[in-house]
Amino acid sequence: MSAGSPDPGLNGxxxxxxxxxxCARCCSGGAGHVWLEPGEVEPMAATLSMQPSAFVEQYTREVTDPQSGARRLSLREEGRGEGGRCALLVGAAECSVYAARPAHCRRFPYWDAVLADPAAFEAARATCPGIAVVVPDELRERAFSELRALHARLPAAPNEQSCCLERCPDELYATGLEADFAAAAAPDGNCALGAARPLACRTAQLGEQAARGAVDELRALERSLGYPASYARLTSLLRARNGSIGHDEGSPRCPTTRIPEPPPDPTG
Ligand code: SF4
Ligand code: SF4
Known part of the structure; x- marks a missing residue:
């Protein structure tokens, strides 16, 4: 999707x-089909320095399309049933033909069925932590208010800036509600999230046990409100909600730490 074009998910x-x-969950989350269109085998084979016929032999299978009844080529999976993963996935999460991957992979999660059918959407959401449901304003405001109250019940931090900074930000996980709340927050001090930071950023303040109790309370709150549940890396959840938050690959700096403005140039 190009920058500035309407997000097709918003019309679903x-x-x-x-x-x-x-994360490659969509490439490894269970049995399914990755349909191949004419002309898609050759670029993938070239990426792997293979002849197309050898690629077809090793990485594809012919199956019946349940929609049309036609026999079609699909990528092969390793293993069978639940937990089957695309045979082109290497290591934990690397697609070996990423630049040449089929349109079926490129279009996910904007498949017609996902946009049109709530059940198909739920199945996609259960697989893909990159999907951020746009929550109705009324539910969102109520949930934010309850989350503020939960934060207010937490023991006060000895130092409001005590947070996750000694941990790798990619290890911090949050829920969808926390991410929505944080993404809507005004910058506060040196932390872009400030008082809206999720519980994962407060572990040092709370201690492991109290932090776990607070997470249980948060989950119960989300369930009672019917808030769309998700749990994933904070950096990733924020990216789905606010494209401006990110951090350099390999940087230990928290992605929400603001870089102070440089002091004015006294000579200028
Ligand atoms: S081709 Fe690549 S992107 Fe598509 S399912 Fe396989 S590993 Fe994932
Ligand atoms: S975020 Fe979603 S689309 Fe991206 S790799 Fe993970 S499951 Fe697939």
């Missing part, structure tokens, strides 16, 4: 935004 039956985490 369940409006959503999406940003890929490159």
């Amino acid at each position: 039956v369940v409006p959503f935004r999406w940003a890929c985490h490159r």
Whole structure:
């Protein structure tokens, strides 16, 4: 999707935004089909320095399309049933033909069925942590208010800036409600999230046990409100909600730490 073009997910039956985490859950989350269109084998084979016929032999299978009844080529999976993963996936989450991957992969999660059918959307959301449901304003405001109250019940921090900074930000996980709340927050001090930072950023303040109790309370709150549940890396969740938050690959700096403005140049 090009910058500035309308997000097709926002027109679906369940409006959503999406940003890929490159987690590969959609490539490994169970049995399914990755349909191949004419002309898609050759670029993938070339990427792997293979002849197309050898690629077809090793990486594809012919199956019946349940929609049309036609026999079609699909990518092969390793293993069978639940947990089957695309045979082109290497290591934990690397697609070996990423630049040449089929349109079926490129279009996810904007498949027609996902945009049109709530059940298909739920199945996609259960797989893909990059999908951020656009929550109705009324529910959102109520949930934010309850989350503020939960934060207010937490023991006060000895130092409001005590947070996750000694941990790798990619290890911090948050829920969808926390991410929505944080993404809507005004910058506060040196932390872009400030008082809206999720519980994962407060572990040092709370201690492991109290932090776990607070997470249980948060989950119960989300369930009671019917808030769309998700749990994933904070950096990824924020990316799906606010494209401006990110951090350099390999940087230990928290992605929400603001860089102070440089002091004015006294000579200028
Ligand atoms: S499951 Fe979603 S976030 Fe993860 S790689 Fe697939 S599209 Fe990206
Ligand atoms: S071709 Fe690549 S992107 Fe598509 S399912 Fe396989 S590993 Fe995932």
